[in-house]
């Protein structure tokens with residue numbers, strides 16, 4: 001039986017990691033509603049929840065956080081790769097290659113057991129922000145900032161990117177975005193990770209495939225395009241005409257629409273609220289007003305709702321994260337889900353190999369090269 005284009009509606013894995021209900025716009029990780037986690041959890045705890053299936057007790061979280069913090073430094077091989085990488089490249093290309101390079105000196109690389117996957121996952125998740133920040137700073141002509149073990153995952157990420165300790169609200173904003181993007185069912189990059197893991201390839205290989213998949217503008221690349229849209233609109237008063245023109249020309253507006261959520265994306269309300277709080281705090285309310293005007297205009301002309309990328313992009317911009325880095329920051333969140341899915345895939349594996357419908361010619365006779373017309 002032929003599935004719909006894009007495998008829409010096909011159930012391709014059994015999972016206990018996240019539950020997405022498109023019709024009522026809800027999302028939960030391991031049975032906890034995303035809104036509850038957004039209010040009460042942080043990225044480290046949410047990652048533990050995704051990898052172990054349970055919220056950690058105090059000592060479990062402390063040990064997990066300590067291991068993450070200890071694993072932020074880069075190996076000489078990865079540091080050298082970043083130093084030599086062309087500065088004009090897309091940051092996500094470097095991140096993909098750096099994750100792959102990490103396999104070369106990971107002592108557990110060939111071990112696909114649950115415990116080894118968690119150890120490797122911790123090392124990759126801890127190092128990814130260091131990789132992203134180091135490359136961003138070098139590309140901007142700035143000195144690399146070493147990780148600060150006194151800071152949380154999100155606060156340290158901002159510190160390494162910007163070279164100054166973030167304000168509390170700034171670290172909270174990035175932490176929120178990381179929690180909300182930590183997992184999302186069988187999205188394209190997670191599916192790619194599971195397909196790779198399904199061949200019994202190791203975690204580094206699966207994460208490399210996932211980062212590669214996240215690059216596309218229909219997935220992780222949408223956020224940086226949101227900023228281009230906001231810059232093109234420039235003022236709330238231009239939003240209506242801009243959106244009407246884009247839709248009339250049948251052009252997609254980045255940061256809107258979703259394959260699963262027909263009405264609203266449950267990750268957007270907490271981010272929207274954070275955008276408004278952060279903009280007020282920074283006296284940049286014209287930025288949140290612009291985002292509001294664009295989403296109102298899209299809703300008016302098409303009833304298509306903003307997705308998580310629309311608000312993460314607006315928040316990242318206020319955090320002074322460069323647009324070229326957005327998809328890499330997304331990867332630093334989604335690593336939590338990728339690792340959880342690889343552990344799940346390896347624990348009950350069957351090769352993922354769907355069929356195909358052949359549409360090409362049949363029964364052709366081989367013609368020797370000298371006789372071809």
Ligand code: COA
Nearest residue numbers: 218219222251252253254255256257258259304307308309
């Ligand atoms: N802007 C304008 N129209 C949009 C739209 C958008 N962002 N998203 C969907 N639509 C329209 C399509 O043009 C299509 O209209 P049609 O039926 O008249 O042809 C319809 O809605 C269905 O869209 P389609 O692209 O087939 O849905 P999909 O499930 O394949 O794609 C996305 C989902 C996310 C890829 C799509 O909404 C999109 O491209 N959004 C912009 C990129 C983005 O924000 N990605 C991040 C996702 S978290």
